[in-house]
Amino acid sequence: MPLFKGSLQVKFILACLLVVLPFATLLFLVNRFSMNNIREEIINSNTNLMRLYMASLDTSLQKINDNLSSVQRSSDDLNLVSKYEPGSRPYIYSKYKAMESLKQVLVYTPQADFLFLYMQKSKDLASTDQSIGSGPGRTGWLEVLDRAIETREFYSWQTIHDANSFGLISVVEAAPSVYIGAWVGSGNVMAPFRQMDLGDRGQVVALSKQYEVLASMKEQSFLKQEPSFFRKRFPVSEEEGSKLRYVQVSRESSMADLLLTVLIPESILLKNLLFFERLFYLIILAVIVMLAIYVAVLRTILIKPIRKLIKGMRLLEEGRLDIRIRPEKTLELSQLIEAFNRMASEIRHLKIDVYEEKNRSLRAEYKQLQAQINPHFYLNSLNIVYNLVALRNYDTVKKLILHISEYFRFITRTEKELITIGEEIGHVRNYMGIQMLRFPDQIRFECDMDEEAGSALLPPLSLQPFVENAVVHGFTNPELAFVIRLEVCLHGKAAEGGCFVDITVSDNGTGFSPELLEQLQNLNYFNETQEGHLGIWNIYRRLSMRYGGRTAASFANADGGGAIIRLRIPYETEGGQEHV
Numbered sequence: 001m002p003l004f005k006g007s008l009q010v011k012f013i014l015a016c017l018l019v020v021l022p023f024a025t026l027l028f029l030v031n032r033f034s035m036n037n038i039r040e041e042i043i044n045s046n047t048n049l050m051r052l053y054m055a056s057l058d059t060s061l062q063k064i065n066d067n068l069s070s071v072q073r074s075s076d077d078l079n080l081v082s083k084y085e086p087g088s089r090p091y092i093y094s095k096y097k098a099m100e101s102l103k104q105v106l107v108y109t110p111q112a113d114f115l116f117l118y119m120q121k122s123k124d125l126a127s128t129d130q131s132i133g134s135g136p137g138r139t140g141w142l143e144v145l146d147r148a149i150e151t152r153e154f155y156s157w158q159t160i161h162d163a164n165s166f167g168l169i170s171v172v173e174a175a176p177s178v179y180i181g182a183w184v185g186s187g188n189v190m191a192p193f194r195q196m197d198l199g200d201r202g203q204v205v206a207l208s209k210q211y212e213v214l215a216s217m218k219e220q221s222f223l224k225q226e227p228s229f230f231r232k233r234f235p236v237s238e239e240e241g242s243k244l245r246y247v248q249v250s251r252e253s254s255m256a257d258l259l260l261t262v263l264i265p266e267s268i269l270l271k272n273l274l275f276f277e278r279l280f281y282l283i284i285l286a287v288i289v290m291l292a293i294y295v296a297v298l299r300t301i302l303i304k305p306i307r308k309l310i311k312g313m314r315l316l317e318e319g320r321l322d323i324r325i326r327p328e329k330t331l332e333l334s335q336l337i338e339a340f341n342r343m344a345s346e347i348r349h350l351k352i353d354v355y356e357e358k359n360r361s362l363r364a365e366y367k368q369l370q371a372q373i374n375p376h377f378y379l380n381s382l383n384i385v386y387n388l389v390a391l392r393n394y395d396t397v398k399k400l401i402l403h404i405s406e407y408f409r410f411i412t413r414t415e416k417e418l419i420t421i422g423e424e425i426g427h428v429r430n431y432m433g434i435q436m437l438r439f440p441d442q443i444r445f446e447c448d449m450d451e452e453a454g455s456a457l458l459p460p461l462s463l464q465p466f467v468e469n470a471v472v473h474g475f476t477n478p479e480l481a482f483v484i485r486l487e488v489c490l491h492g493k494a495a496e497g498g499c500f501v502d503i504t505v506s507d508n509g510t511g512f513s514p515e516l517l518e519q520l521q522n523l524n525y526f527n528e529t530q531e532g533h534l535g536i537w538n539i540y541r542r543l544s545m546r547y548g549g550r551t552a553a554s555f556a557n558a559d560g561g562g563a564i565i566r567l568r569i570p571y572e573t574e575g576g577q578e579h580v
Contacts, residue, residue, distance in 0.1 A: 012298055013291070020287050027280045039266070043249055046262055050251040053192050054260065060111040061157055061255040064182045065170055067105040068115075072174045075101045078117075082175040086122040095119075099126050102180060112182040113167070118145050120177045145171065149179060157184075157256035159206075159214055166206060166215035168256050186215045190260075193217060198264055201244060205230070207259040209252060230261060305333045309340060321348035387438065396437050403433040411461075418572075421463075421488055421501065422454035428464050428486065435471055442478055443471070449488040456490075456501045457572045459542045466505045466565050469536060474509020474563060483508050490571060499571035506564045511557040520555035543569065 072078065077097040084091035095117065102115040106128050109115075114129035123142055125132070132141055148158055148171045157168040168189065171181040186206065193204040194217070204217035211227035229235045236245045246263040253259070305328045315323045324341050327334040385404065389397060407430045410423075425447060432445035467484055475482040484507045492499040512520065543551045552568040 013295060016291050024284055031280055039247060043247060046249040050249055054251040054253055058253055058255045064109045064112050067109055068172045068180055068182060071101050071105055071180060072172055078174040078178055082178045086124055095126060103128055111184060111188050113185045113188060115182050118179045159208060159257050161214040190217050201265045203263040205261045207261055208257050209259050301330060309337060312340060316344055321351060400434055400437050403430045406430045418457040419460045420454060421456045421458060424463050425449060428467050431464055431467060442482060444481060444483045446485045450490045453488045453490040453501050455573050458569055459546055462539050465536060465539055470507045474507045476510050500568050501571050503567040506562060508562040511561060511563045517555060517557060
C-alpha cells in the first residue's frame with residue numbers, strides 16, 4: 001500500500017521531522033554564519049594587503065617612467081645617436097654615453113629587470129643586460145619592441161606575454177627612431193607574494209583587465225582557465241578529478257593593463273570550521289538512521305498488521321468470503337483481527353443464503369426463456385410442411401416428416417439444462433435437411449467441427465436459432481446458391497487462462513443491416529427484451545446466465561457479403577468439469 005497524506009506512517013515521520021528539523025536548521029545556520037564571517041574577514045585582510053602592494057608597484061613603475069623621462073630630457077647623446085651613421089665612431093661613442101646614463105637610472109630603480117636603448121631603423125638594440133642585446137633571443141626582443149612601439153602609449157606600461165614569458169614594458173621615444181625603455185619581468189611583479197602563506201593549492205595569477213590569463217606564480221594549469229572563471233568571487237576549479245573552491249581577491253594597476261589575483265583555497269581558510277561542518281552532517285545522518293529504525297519498528301508492530309487487515313477487507317469486498325487473518329501478538333490488534341474474522345464468517349453465511357435465493361429465481365427465469373423458443377420453432381416447421389403439401393411433393397413430404405419428427409423429438413427431450421455440441425449440431429442438420437428439401441439446389445450446409453470440441457456442453461438450442469435466422473433473413477436471392485457454414489474449434493491452454501470453444505456461423509447472404517449491426521456490436525440490442533428477434537436475444541441471455549463474463553459474442557459482415565457470428569464459451573464436459 002503506497003504512503004499517502006493521511007497514513008499513520010507518514011504522520012509519525014512528520015512528527016519526528018518536526019522535532020529534528022528545527023535543531024538541524026539551527027546548526028546549519030550557525031555553521032554557515034561562521035563560515036561567511038571568516039570568509040569576509042579573510043577577503044578584507046587580503047584586499048588591504050593587495051591594495052598596499054599594488055600601490056607600491058604602481059609607485060615603482062611611475063618612478064621608472066620619471067627617470068626615463070629625465071634621461072630623455074637631459075641626455076644629448078640620444079639625439080647624437082640618431083644623427084650619426086650606425087657603426088661609425090661618433091655613433092658608437094654616443095651610444096656608449098647614453099647607455100651609461102641608463103645604467104645610472106637602473107641603480108635607483110631596482111624593480112626593473114633591465115633598461116634598453118633601441119635604434120629602430122638600424123635594428124640596433126643595447127641593454128643593461130648583455131644577454132638581451134646580443135644573445136640568441138635578440139630577434140624575439142626586436143619583435144617585442146617593434147610591437148610595443150607600434151601600440152605604445154607614452155609613459156604607460158604594456159603587458160607582454162607569450163607561452164614562455166610575461167612582463168611589463170615601457171617605451172619612450174628619446175629622438176627620431178631612437179627609443180629608451182624598461183622591462184619589469186614576472187619575477188619582480190610577483191615577488192612580494194612569495195612571502196605569503198597560500199598553502200599548497202594557493203595561487204597568484206596575473207591577468208589583463210579583460211581577465212585574460214598572463215602568468216601564474218605556481219601551477220601552469222591556471223594558464224588554461226577561461227576568463228569567466230576569474231569573474232567569480234568564489235570560483236571552483238576541477239583538479240585531479242575533484243572540485244576545489246577558492247576565495248579570490250583582486251586588484252587593478254593604474255599604470256598598466258594588469259590585474260593581480262590571489263586565489264586562496266577555502267579549505268585552508270575554513271580548516272577548523274570544516275570539522276564542525278562534518279560533525280553537523282554526521283549528526284543529521286545519525287538522526288536519519290534513528291528515524292529509519294523507528295519507522296522499521298513501527299512498520300513491524302503496527303503498520304504491517306493494519307495493512308494485512310486492510311488487504312483482508314479488500315479481498316472480502318471482492319468476494320473472497322473465505323479470507324481469514326492470522327491474529328497478532330499485540331493485544332489490541334489481535335482483538336481487532338478476531339472481530340474482522342467473525343464479521344467475514346457472518347457475511348459468508350449471509351451471502352450464501354442470498355445467492356441461493358437468487359439462483360432459484362434465475363433458474364425459474366431460465367426455464368421460462370427456454371420455453372419461449374419451442375413455439376417459435378413449431379410454427380416455422382408447420383409452415384414448411386404446409387408449403388410442401390401444397391406443392392404435392394409427397395416423396396419430399398415423407399423425408400421432411402422424418403426430419404421434423406427427429407427435430408421435435410430433440411425439442412421434447414430438452415428438459416436437460418446442458419447437451420453436447422455434437423447433439424446440438426445434429427439438431428441443426430435436421431433443421432437444414434428440412435430447408436434443403438424445401439429449396440433443393442438453392443441451399444447448402446457445411447459443417448467443420450473438431451472431434452474433441454463435440455463433447456463440450458452448452459445450453460440446448462444455442463446454435464440452431466442462428467442458422468434459422470440466417471435462412472430467414474439472409475436467403476433473399478433464389479438465383480444464387482445460399483451456403484451456411486458452421487465451424488467449431490477448440491482453443492486455449494491452461495497458461496493462457498483456460499480452454500474455450502470458438503463457434504462461427506457464417507453465410508453468403510445479405511448480411512446485417514448497418515443499424516442492426518451497430519446495435520449488435522455495441523450490445524445495445526441485448527439490453528432490453530427483443531420481441532421481434534426473440535431467438536437471438538434468448539441465446540445471448542441464456543449464455544450470459546450460464547457463463548457470465550466467460551462467454552463472448554461478436555457480429556460482423558463478411559467482405560464479400562453475408563453475416564458472420566462468432567461465439568466463445570468455456571470448454572466444459574460431462575461431470576461439470578471445466579478444462580483449463
